[in-house]
Amino acid sequence: MAHETTGFGLMEYELVIGLETHVQLNTLTKMWCGCANEYGSDSNTNVCPICLGLPGVLPVLNETALRKTALTGFLLNCSVPGYAKWDRKNYFYPDNPKNYQLTQLDFPSTVGGYVSFESFGEIVKVRINRAHLEEDVGKSFHFADYSGIDFNRAGVPLLEIVTEPDINSAEMAYDYLNALKNILEYGAVSDCDMEKGQVRCDVNISVRPRGQLELGEKVEIKNMNSFSGIRRAITYEFKRQVEVLEKGGTLVQETRRWDDDAGLTDSMRTKEDAHDYRYFPDPDLMPHRPSDEWLSAIREGVVELPLDRKMRMVSQYKIPHESADVFVREPLLGDYFEQAAKGVENSKSVANWVINNLQAKLVESGTTIDGLKFSPAAIGELVDLVEGGKISSKIAQEVFNEMFKSGVSPLDIIESKGLSQVSDTVQLKAFCEEVVAANPASVDDFRDGKDAALNFLKGQVMKVSRGKANPKMVGDLLREMLVD
Numbered sequence: 001m002a003h004e005t006t007g008f009g010l011m012e013y014e015l016v017i018g019l020e021t022h023v024q025l026n027t028l029t030k031m032w033c034g035c036a037n038e039y040g041s042d043s044n045t046n047v048c049p050i051c052l053g054l055p056g057v058l059p060v061l062n063e064t065a066l067r068k069t070a071l072t073g074f075l076l077n078c079s080v081p082g083y084a085k086w087d088r089k090n091y092f093y094p095d096n097p098k099n100y101q102l103t104q105l106d107f108p109s110t111v112g113g114y115v116s117f118e119s120f121g122e123i124v125k126v127r128i129n130r131a132h133l134e135e136d137v138g139k140s141f142h143f144a145d146y147s148g149i150d151f152n153r154a155g156v157p158l159l160e161i162v163t164e165p166d167i168n169s170a171e172m173a174y175d176y177l178n179a180l181k182n183i184l185e186y187g188a189v190s191d192c193d194m195e196k197g198q199v200r201c202d203v204n205i206s207v208r209p210r211g212q213l214e215l216g217e218k219v220e221i222k223n224m225n226s227f228s229g230i231r232r233a234i235t236y237e238f239k240r241q242v243e244v245l246e247k248g249g250t251l252v253q254e255t256r257r258w259d260d261d262a263g264l265t266d267s268m269r270t271k272e273d274a275h276d277y278r279y280f281p282d283p284d285l286m287p288h289r290p291s292d293e294w295l296s297a298i299r300e301g302v303v304e305l306p307l308d309r310k311m312r313m314v315s316q317y318k319i320p321h322e323s324a325d326v327f328v329r330e331p332l333l334g335d336y337f338e339q340a341a342k343g344v345e346n347s348k349s350v351a352n353w354v355i356n357n358l359q360a361k362l363v364e365s366g367t368t369i370d371g372l373k374f375s376p377a378a379i380g381e382l383v384d385l386v387e388g389g390k391i392s393s394k395i396a397q398e399v400f401n402e403m404f405k406s407g408v409s410p411l412d413i414i415e416s417k418g419l420s421q422v423s424d425t426v427q428l429k430a431f432c433e434e435v436v437a438a439n440p441a442s443v444d445d446f447r448d449g450k451d452a453a454l455n456f457l458k459g460q461v462m463k464v465s466r467g468k469a470n471p472k473m474v475g476d477l478l479r480e481m482l483v484d
């Protein structure tokens, strides 16, 4: 946390942050026309008179965008009012062909929720003011002596999620953004591909002396597209603003730009007010009045939230938080684990297998979970075999590798390869005697009180038995043979 590790002056100030996160919805088509909502097409190929803002055209609402918005609202604990309307935000900019952006000013599609997430090992809450729908604009490209605009992005549905100023550190902002992204991915409302600019943030930052109720003047850094960049920008801004105040200066509400290479912000313009945009209700679009049936159908699509899933996994399977974190970040792996753990006593061991062995193998072989040759139940079977003493965990490793290659079940592999653990005392004694006879020096060491020598001998027995000896029994037998 910046204000606890940097200079003394910072301690006396509180950092206040509010985030406006713009997320492209993953609809097939754009918000008001049938053009493809598709990244990576040739410039200006996904365009039509509507999204190019030619005169005389009429927008037609994309219902999927409305549904995904309502679903997001539910996932963010918002309510979905019975009335939402569309407004024109008027401004001129080359990437905005209509000279206005359609948005929802005073009657947004969802209002008043919160996001719960983990930050500094605690569960914290950030209130959501609203999540409203608007449209994306085109993208400008600047070349050596001219600029170009690609309108493929113009009219793509954009959900703007606005927090209350509840965030008080750069790290908490970072954690919030990751949690939000995770929730949106769970709801499958957006692909949240940062590289494709599908998540962009306006970051509002102010400071105030600790204990002061009134908020300070805020600085807004617009259009940031990297979470770690946001974290750095906040840390920088906090220091800068406190320094201004400490030197007796005043802060003004302004828009600043983050220069990632230089690692600083600089002023772009003092902030415009809402009235500068001449907002007015769009005369071409009907307000949206969601019916109860429409809303309850959407409610059925509400999924378990990442944090809820994590807490459930920890208590249901008695797995460590770190393991549950992995499953929450990678939901497919988590689903796989839950299937594998079904009916298995030691679900913690199943989790270890899935995370340490399966995941590593998947990465190593470039396979995905759906490409696996064995079912999740096979992992459970493998764990049960180890637990039941049928095979050692070392042999289990071998069985797993074979299973990964061939898809044959663990039991079949063990039988066909004769890998069952040897727990027969007579057989084990024979192994031990062989090893004791071959290693007199270690035997003497052990008798002289060097306990490590026993481990060495044990290892030799495992080797002689080609990993099949029951390690616990070997230890007991050796001790018995040598201590007399």
Ligand code: ADP
Pocket: 016, 017, 018, 019, 020, 162, 163, 164, 165, 166, 204, 205, 206, 207, 215, 216, 217, 218, 274
């Ligand atoms: P604007 O009208 O300038 O867009 P809003 O009141 O709509 O301002 O708030 C935009 C975002 O800025 C919200 O996320 C809000 O929580 C945050 N915010 C508002 N005031 C402050 C402040 N003084 N410091 C930090 N964030 C703020």
Ligand code: ZN
Pocket: 030, 033, 034, 035, 046, 047, 048, 049, 050, 051, 052, 155
């Ligand atoms: Zn179009």
Ligand code: MG
Pocket: 020, 202, 220
């Ligand atoms: Mg704003």
